[in-house]
Amino acid sequence: MFNRIRFLTAGESHGQSLTVLLDGLPAGLSLSESYIGQQMSRRQLGYGRGGRQLIEKDWALITSGVRHGFTLGSPISMSIENKDWVNWTKVMSISKIDEEIKRVTRLRPGHADLPGTMKYGYDDVRNVLERASARETAARVAGGAVARRLLEHFGVEINSHSLSIGGVWASVSGPIDWAIVEKSPVRCVDEKAGKQMMMAIDDAKEMGDTVGGVVEVVAEGLPIGLGSHVQWDQKIDGRIAQALMSIHATKAVSIGDGWESVNRRGSQVHDVIEPVKDPTNSWIRKTNRSGGTEGGMTTGSALVARFAIKPISTLKNPLPSVDLDSGDLVQAHYERSDVCQVPPAGVIGEAMLSLVLADAFLEKFGGDSIAEISRNFEGYQKTVRPRNM
Numbered sequence: 001m002f003n004r005i006r007f008l009t010a011g012e013s014h015g016q017s018l019t020v021l022l023d024g025l026p027a028g029l030s031l032s033e034s035y036i037g038q039q040m041s042r043r044q045l046g047y048g049r050g051g052r053q054l055i056e057k058d059w060a061l062i063t064s065g066v067r068h069g070f071t072l073g074s075p076i077s078m079s080i081e082n083k084d085w086v087n088w089t090k091v092m093s094i095s096k097i098d099e100e101i102k103r104v105t106r107l108r109p110g111h112a113d114l115p116g117t118m119k120y121g122y123d124d125v126r127n128v129l130e131r132a133s134a135r136e137t138a139a140r141v142a143g144g145a146v147a148r149r150l151l152e153h154f155g156v157e158i159n160s161h162s163l164s165i166g167g168v169w170a171s172v173s174g175p176i177d178w179a180i181v182e183k184s185p186v187r188c189v190d191e192k193a194g195k196q197m198m199m200a201i202d203d204a205k206e207m208g209d210t211v212g213g214v215v216e217v218v219a220e221g222l223p224i225g226l227g228s229h230v231q232w233d234q235k236i237d238g239r240i241a242q243a244l245m246s247i248h249a250t251k252a253v254s255i256g257d258g259w260e261s262v263n264r265r266g267s268q269v270h271d272v273i274e275p276v277k278d279p280t281n282s283w284i285r286k287t288n289r290s291g292g293t294e295g296g297m298t299t300g301s302a303l304v305a306r307f308a309i310k311p312i313s314t315l316k317n318p319l320p321s322v323d324l325d326s327g328d329l330v331q332a333h334y335e336r337s338d339v340c341q342v343p344p345a346g347v348i349g350e351a352m353l354s355l356v357l358a359d360a361f362l363e364k365f366g367g368d369s370i371a372e373i374s375r376n377f378e379g380y381q382k383t384v385r386p387r388n389m
């Protein structure tokens, strides 16, 4: 997945804590727990979130790789406490307990329950659902925040917004006012659509159901030439697609005009390259239908990706299902959950996009310290212009 950064998470939703391990970041990057905490708070917001977000105050304790406010170049590890753990010490005890714990055997369609219990030979769905839970995205956002910090140092800005929820679509034209998005309970720039999205979430909640939608993530300020055309697994669009597709409940990913472009002719799809007047501001396009990638590389235009979040699988009014032991018809398992995960998905998508782009940035401008990477980056940027300018 990554060429320079190694990123792992560990931890179950109701275990003691989540763990994050990041290796491959350079020395000399300013980084603080409060910076990471700000991103983690953003993830906990969103209309339609479940009761768990009232219990948790997500915070990532940095346990290595940072000294006096700057990265050391050594592995960065973080620990995120699950405050809910105190209510689960028996159910999620590490050691054997002599108390009978009720097994979860009623399989939820749409989650990891059936494939997970068959794959690992479990008799208790909880052994799957604890790790499969979207709680893990708290760890992704912590790791993604470190990557975001690196990109911000080099002038890259990452944002996201909800394009649709429950079939209600925002009408978006022109530059997006990200301050409006951050204030919106559904992270939607279109206030009218936002209100209708909240109504759609309320209606679903009323019916014990759930709703999904579409999120758009945007990275601005990227240099041209991240990724590569030379090998299938180096293409930046493919790497972004995998990272976004790996987010819980994601069922589709597109870049730029994506699916819409197939209805148009090439002359209406490709972004014309404008003549260069100012060598320090080269390769401008008046359109960005490509979403900032061509041939598996960044073009220098905004990187724009969209991903579809399915309505989440835990329904208060459960679907019919089957019991893992008997194979008989039962109602699917229900436990506290969200009604809609689209708003937090934007923040999680920003984190995953940051990790892919930071990895590609380090791949191109490698170096062990921010100072060395800066020299490489500035030297490259001076070459990005027509050859005789």
Ligand code: EPS
Pocket (backbone or CB within 6 Å): 013, 050, 051, 052, 084, 132, 133, 134, 135, 136, 137, 138, 312, 313, 314, 335, 336, 337, 338, 341
């Ligand atoms: C979530 C934490 C989970 C769920 C939700 C998202 O906490 P709990 O299971 O204790 O309520 O609320 O997970 C899911 C919706 C899912 O399908 O796994 C979180 O922190 O984002």
